[in-house]
Each structure stands twice: as structure tokens, then as C-alpha cells.
Amino acid sequence: MGAMTTIKIPVEDGTSLPAYLARPVADQAPVGVIVAHELFGVNPDIQGVADDLARAGYLTIAPEFYHRDAPPGRWLERDDAGRQEGFGYLHRLRRDQALADVAAGLRWLESQPGIDRVAVIGFSAGGHLGYLAACRLPVSRTAVLYGGWLPTTDIPMSQPTPTLDLTKGITGRILYLVGEDDELIDAGQREQIRAALAAAGVDHEMVSYPGVGHAFFWPGTPPFSRQARDDAWRRIVALLVS
Numbered sequence: 001m002g003a004m005t006t007i008k009i010p011v012e013d014g015t016s017l018p019a020y021l022a023r024p025v026a027d028q029a030p031v032g033v034i035v036a037h038e039l040f041g042v043n044p045d046i047q048g049v050a051d052d053l054a055r056a057g058y059l060t061i062a063p064e065f066y067h068r069d070a071p072p073g074r075w076l077e078r079d080d081a082g083r084q085e086g087f088g089y090l091h092r093l094r095r096d097q098a099l100a101d102v103a104a105g106l107r108w109l110e111s112q113p114g115i116d117r118v119a120v121i122g123f124s125a126g127g128h129l130g131y132l133a134a135c136r137l138p139v140s141r142t143a144v145l146y147g148g149w150l151p152t153t154d155i156p157m158s159q160p161t162p163t164l165d166l167t168k169g170i171t172g173r174i175l176y177l178v179g180e181d182d183e184l185i186d187a188g189q190r191e192q193i194r195a196a197l198a199a200a201g202v203d204h205e206m207v208s209y210p211g212v213g214h215a216f217f218w219p220g221t222p223p224f225s226r227q228a229r230d231d232a233w234r235r236i237v238a239l240l241v242s
Helices: 044-055 080-090 095-110 125-136 163-169 187-199 226-241
Strands: 005-010 016-022 031-036 060-063 117-123 141-145 173-179 204-209
Touching: 005 060, 005 095, 016 044, 016 095, 031 044, 031 095, 031 125, 044 060, 044 117, 060 095, 095 117, 095 125, 117 125, 117 226, 125 141, 125 163, 125 173, 141 226, 163 187, 173 187, 173 226, 187 204, 204 226
Parallel strands: 031 060, 031 117, 117 141, 141 173, 173 204
Antiparallel strands: 005 016, 016 060
16 A cells, blocks of 8 residues: 545535545556544544555545544544544534535545446444435445444434435445444344335345444454454445445
């Protein structure tokens, strides 16, 4: 991989969206990828996913969705202070702003040579953002890793009506991955998501991992599951080539 690159993408509301950019070294796939960060911003874990996708041949950006409130490059530690700051940003991120940011990322990727469609991969809060984008924007493939709050109005991205209510707007294929012991997304919520996708006739796959909790994807964290991460990564790559 080359030197770390951050680009700035103009958004229709007049703001500028910083994004971590990972370019493939060898042959580039025709699919560009947007990685939507979880609560903690574009941290080394999210940058690592972008780098892994670039190694697999995908031109990838990881936008800083808190850019209206947080300084450029700001990411948070996975501790109480980081969580508090992150929720502060998340609770200021409105649905229209999140969609404007993804639309800007879509436009940027589609303007690059050889890119003819765009996929979104989102983690937790970013999974919610990815699901929302799939409902409203021409996203060809979406991987949602334990995206929370979909059936509720607990965050501004899920207001005025729950994001799950927008499911019939999904035109691409969607993959939803979640642990069965996820405290944020319990069995009842998982069933609501499954039912909404089925009722809308969306091309989807929903995978739940027994004995696995929220945020299982990150090595070096208590919920990490190597088995679930490896399976999730295999499914994400398969989704992108489909």
C-alpha cells in the first residue's frame, strides 16, 4: 500500500467530506466501495478494512461522517470517553446529512476511471447508515454488519420514521450480518429486519452467528470472534464479486 491518503469530497450542502482513500495496486475491480465507520470514526480498524479491500482490488473510501462537528482526522478510542464523544456526534448526524455524504461518495467513486457501480460496507452505526443509503440511493451492494436502531427512532438517522420502514426502496442486494448474542439487536429486532426485507422482496441474505456479540469484527477487542470475522469477510468479498 502507498502512503496514507485523505481526499476531500464536496457535499451538496456546501460542506467538505474528508475520506480515507485506499487504491488497489494491481487490477482494479469495476466496483467502488464506501466503508461506513462505526461510532468511533475512521479509526485504524476502519482504515484496515479499506486497505484490505484495496488489496482485494477495490477502490475504497472511508468517509468521516462526523465531519460537520468533528475536526478532520478525528477518531475515538473504544472507551467511555470515546463512546460519549461518539454518541455526541452520532446524535447530531441527521438523515439528510448522512444521505448527502453517501451521495457525494457515490459521485466521486463513479467519476473514477473503470468504476461502474458502488457498494457500501457499514459497521454498527455505519451499518445503519449503509442500510439507509441502500433504501434511498443507487447502491448496488450493501453489507450491513450489526447495524443497530433500524426499527426504532433512537438516532436522527432513523427519524422521523424508522429506517426499517424505508426497506422497500432498496434496489440492490443486501447482506445483513449479526451475532445472536448482540445486546443492541435482539432476536425480536432481527426478526423485524428479516420480515421487512422479505416483505419488500429485497434480494438479501441475513446471517446470524451463534454465541457471538455486537462488534465481533475487531481483533483485540472483547467481542472479537475470529470465526465470525473470517466468515463475514468471505461473504463480503463474495457479495462484491456477485
